[in-house]
Amino acid sequence: MARRRELGSIASGIIGSFNSRNNDIDGYWGIGKIYNLVVTRESKTVSIDLKNKAISPTSNEFDAMLTFYHNMLTCLLEKHDIPLEWVTSVNISVEFEATYEDKYHYWRSALGNPCKLQCEILDDNGRIHNAYAYNNCRPHDPSRENQSSRAGNL
Structure with missing residues (x-):
């Protein structure tokens, strides 16, 4: 039997994948x-x-990524036998140049500025299920990055 508290696990799975280096757009992170x-x-x-x-600010560049994560959400809900009607909203927010937090951002562990990601699922009972991820990143620059061999194959 499905339970709404499983939405926290779904949020965690989504934000973990979203934060992953395997989250490619045209072969770049x-x-x-x-x-x-x-x-x-x-x-x-x-x-x-x-x-x-x-996505806000709006951009058509991320349509494939939005479709991928929308489908992931649908698949995860189905696997947990959670009806879509139980989910009011699912939002991911990414805060760039976030405040450095010792507990989550390891100084000099990665290049770039601290970044904080959150996946928030609001259920039909008004309860919020949150999951967070932390990283360091810098803006995309193809002259400094290697394109994944998966580009165009996703």
Whole structure:
């Protein structure tokens, strides 16, 4: 029997995959490419609505990624026998140039600025199920990065 508390595990799975280096967009790390959306903006936060497949600030460059994670959400809900009606919203937020936190960001463990990711699932009872991930990243720069051999095969 499905339980709403399993939505926390689903949020954790989604944010873990989203933060992963295997989250490719055209063969480059997705987080770095998303960083480019806000590099010149005052606000360094990107919001992604997985249920409606939308990203803010808007960009068509991420349509395939949005579809992939929307499908992942649907698949995970089906595996846990959780009806889609139980899920009111699923949002991923990525805060670039976040405040450094000793507990989560290991100084000099990776290049770039601290980055904080959150997956928030709101259920039909009004309960929020959160999962977080932390990383360091810098904006996408093809002259400094190697393109994955998976590019075009996803």
